[in-house]
Amino acid sequence: MYKIIIVGGGLAGSLAAIYLAQRGHQVHVIEKRGDPLAPPAANADPVASRAIGVSMTVRGIKAVLAAGISKQELDQCGEPIVGMAFSVRGSYKVRELTPLEGLFPLSLDRTAFQRLLNKHAALHQVKYSFEHKCLDVDLDRKTVLVQGPDGVVQQLQGDLIIGADGAHSAVRRAMQAGMRRFEFRQSFFRHGYKTLVLPNAAELGFRKDLLYFFGMDSKGLFAGRAATIPDGSISFAICLPYTGTPSLATLNREAMGEFFARYFGSLPEASRQSLVDQFMALPSNDLINVRSNTFHYKGNVLLLGDSAHATAPFLGQGMNMALEDVYVFVTLLDRHGETPAQVLAEFTRQRKVQADAMQDMAIANYEALSNPNLIFFLQTRYTRYMHKKFPRVYPPDMAEKLYFTSVPYDELKQIQQKQNVWYKLGRVN
Structure with a gap:
């Protein structure tokens, strides 16, 4: 002992x-x-104790x-996750995920x-x-x-x-x-983050079984993530640069109101105002x-x-x-x-x-989430289609392996690299 x-x-x-x-x-x-x-x-x-939302994938569950x-x-x-939703110009592109070992991420x-x-x-x-x-x-x-x-x-x-x-x-x-x-x-990312919470996610139109991603149409200005937790509220992680407008240092309520109106415009005005209030009150956290x-x-x-x-x-x-x-x-x-x-x-x-x-x-x-463009979505769709059509040749969807299996990370990285090579070849052809 x-x-x-x-x-x-x-x-x-x-x-x-x-x-x-x-x-x-x-x-x-x-x-x-x-x-x-x-x-x-x-x-x-309770505000000071907030942390960025966490998702438990199959390796963590095991x-x-x-x-x-x-x-x-x-x-x-937690809540089971069956897919991801990407916010682009006010609407969501939903990507459903398939469990490979009978377990859903949480x-x-x-x-x-x-x-x-x-x-x-x-x-x-x-x-x-x-x-x-x-x-x-x-x-x-x-x-x-x-x-x-x-x-x-x-x-x-x-x-x-x-x-x-x-x-x-x-x-x-x-x-x-x-x-x-x-x-x-030790290095720091050019963005930091603040975590904001709204109650009654379902009433706001959010599915509890999806992870939500924002900022795909912001030309690299910010990246955001949101997820519902068991008490029914939804937690937003808003990643912004440290300087400029808008940024983590912004103290102008009007500027932040415009930011949330532009990228979270589907939310009611009262909910957006709550996000602004929280953003102004909360300290920022580093990404390290x-x-x-x-x-x-x-x-x-x-x-x-x-x-x-x-x-x-x-x-x-x-x-x-x-x-x-x-x-x-x-x-x-x-x-x-x-x-x-x-x-x-x-x-x-x-x-x-x-x-x-x-x-x-x-x-x-x-880098993909903070500097996105249309190619991001085209590549994702292309890689899934090609593996389905040519499963013995084209590598499988790395995201599904990541969330729904405990395949070693070095193998997942090789899959990611192979996808990039095959995608480039496909574009050339």
């Missing part, structure tokens, strides 16, 4: 805690936020179900999913220290320095430290400072890309999820890859047993390839 300290009790950290506790390990989770199972404080700010969480419980956290209520994970972690006696901040990690001694809400600092020691503390990971920062030849690259050359240190420290490979959500795979990271790690742990150094080295070898492929595809999708 190992004593395992997990820094970060979000989705990946909590799922890892469940898996490891099931295997008899002593698990202690350090989380800087409050307990999601506790009643919300009377002065809690990782959760394998931890012993029932499909029924998981389904209560548009998640992230808070409900977090509570579900914490409930199962509690059933397995996982210890959480909420409102505790990780100050530093000693890689060789396997200790974590943490500070509680009362300001008291204490040192925790374990047999393995797992960093699941996000894109600005304190564990990864310790690896940068304490490892020779640790390569790390993080790459590291390794996800572990000896047999002592491991990085999971955004701590290892954060990227923009334009492919909808950040959370899904993080959940799959956990499943791959525990599978390797089961296979190799009492040799953590071998497990962690093999984890880096396998997941680094997949992380790079996922990030490359996410960046390519970001």
Whole structure:
């Protein structure tokens, strides 16, 4: 039995805690936020806690179900997705998707999913220290320095430290400072985002089983995404540049009113006004890309999820890859047993390839959505038609494989590249 300290009790950290506790390990989770199972404080700010909407694809679903969480419980956290709708000049081009393994992706209520994970972690006696901040990690001694809400600092020691503390990971920062030849690259996209929410999605004409995309007709000005969550509201992620008009820095209500009237004109005026009010009140969030050359240190420290490979959500795979990271790690742990150094080295070898492929595809999708034109739709239609007509020659639809299977990301990237080559040849012919 190992004593395992997990820094970060979000989705990946909590799922890892469940898996490891099931295997008899002593698990202690350090989380800087409050307990999601506790009643919300009377002065809690619901606006400040909003995050970009998340979609759980088949690979994420499989990782959760394998931890012993029932499909029924998981389904209560989200809405099944059967297609995507692209807004162009006030109307929607709907693309229906076909399930390949009997599972539909879910548009998640992230808070409900977090509570579900914490409930199962509690059933397995996982210890959480909420409102505790990780100050530093000693890689060789396997200790974590943490500070509680009362300001008291204490040192925790374990047999393995797992960093699941996000894109600005304190564990990864310790690896940068304490490892020779640790390569790390952080970059930001030219857009950031704000998340806005409207109630009664159905009354506004939105189907709960579709993901909605906006900005296809904005000539690269912005990209938007919307999805319905189980309480019936719809969450919009509005991605805009940091400067100019309109932008994330725009303080002119009239300018933002014109923006929402132009690109969300099908909404009632009162709903558009609500979006403007929220936009003016909310802070913006950055879209960040993080790459590291390794996800572990000896047999002592491991990085999971955004701590290892954060990227923009334009492919909808950040959370899904993080959940799959956990499943791959525990599978390797089961296979190799009492040799953590071998497990962690093999984890880096396998997941680094997949992380790079996922990030490359996410960046390519970001460019397509933020700089679209008619060719985007023609290519999508062409690739689906050609695979249906010539299934042995022409590669399958990458989007359907992405959402409805757990095919490795590097294979999906090869499919994407083959589609681009075949499409160019088809245009020439």
